[in-house]
Amino acid sequence: DAGVTQSPTHLIKTRGQQVTLRCSPKSGHDTVSWYQQALGQGPQFIFQYYEEEERQRGNFPDRFSGHQFPNYSSELNVNALLLGDSALYLCASSLALGRGRGSPLHFGNGTRLTVT
Amino acid sequence: ExxxxxxxxxxxxxxxxxxxxNCSYTVSGLRGLFWYRQDPGKGxxxxxxxxxxxxEKEKERLKATLTKKESFLHITAPKPExxxxxxxxxxxxxxxxEKLTFGTGTRLTIIP
Known part of the structure; x- marks a missing residue:
């Protein structure tokens, strides 16, 4: 049973560039969430996708956008990169609320983004 | 918030x-409290x-408990792993x- 997979594992970009990160959810899961984890901090919620729509969004600027595809996989796009965007970007998948009680998020191993 | x-x-x-x-929390209504383990460079x-x-929930040497304001993760006879x-x-x-609000974590080191 494949867990959550993310690509690439590492990425180095220059300020002002754009980046796309990819995520495949755990088999059977239909909801994908993205989190940003700075060094020494807990993960911070960016947004969540279900049925190809953004359902909820955290306190992140519009430079952060996403997409969910019919096969439930997802992309995170970040435009006009800043040095402060350097972090571990985590994708997590789960079952929609209607099917369970607070189903736990299952995380991938993340993409380490470095902005220089 | x-x-x-x-x-x-x-x-x-x-x-x-x-x-x-220890994990102390403030939430308008609790749907669930979650404990995660994170190894360096991993999710x-x-x-x-x-x-x-x-x-209360238990798994091997770990036991988690919950009150209305805090949760504890008890570690019994820990091993380096x-x-x-x-x-x-x-x-x-x-x-x-479904948003999770995380704490900053406790970095645990077990010395052989």
């Missing part, structure tokens, strides 16, 4: 020395979900809200 505070920030224990990690690994005060950062997170009762 949901808040989670974990203490201590870091803890060093001798192998076999039991201890507890968080799910450990437990607790839903209501008085609930238990070294990791332990994250606590809460999920609000607001319908459709």
């Amino acid at each position: 949901d808040q989670v505070t974990q203490s201590p920030e870091a803890l060093r224990l001798q192998e076999g020395e039991s201890s507890s990690l 968080p690994e799910f450990l437990f979900t607790l839903y209501s005060a008085g609930e 238990d070294s990791a950062t332990y994250l606590c997170a809460v999920q609000d009762l607001n319908f459709g809200n």
Whole structure:
């Protein structure tokens, strides 16, 4: 049973560039969430996708956008990169609320983004 | 705004020395409290979900408990492989809200 997979594992970009990160959810899961984890901090919620729509969004600027595809996989796009965007970007998948009680998020191993 | 505070920030224990990690939380209504383990360079690994005060869950040397304001992760006779950062997170009762609010974690080191 494949867990959550993310690509690439590492990425180095220059300020002002754009980046796309990819995520495949755990088999059977239909909801994908993205989190940003700075060094020494807990993960911070960016947004969540279900049925190809953004359902909820955290306190992140519009430079952060996403997409969910019919096969439930997802992309995170970040435009006009800043040095402060350097972090571990985590994708997590789960079952929609209607099917369970607070189903736990299952995380991938993340993409380490470095902005220089 | 949901808040989670974990203490201590870091803890060093001798192998076999039991201890507890604390997670204090503020949430309008608790849907669930989650404990995760995170190894360096990896994503968080799910450990437990607790839903209501008085609930307890156990897994090997770990036991999680929940009150109305805090949760404890008790580690009994730890081994070096238990070294990791332990994250606590809460999920609000607001319908459709699956967002997890995390604490900053406790970095646990078990010395052989």
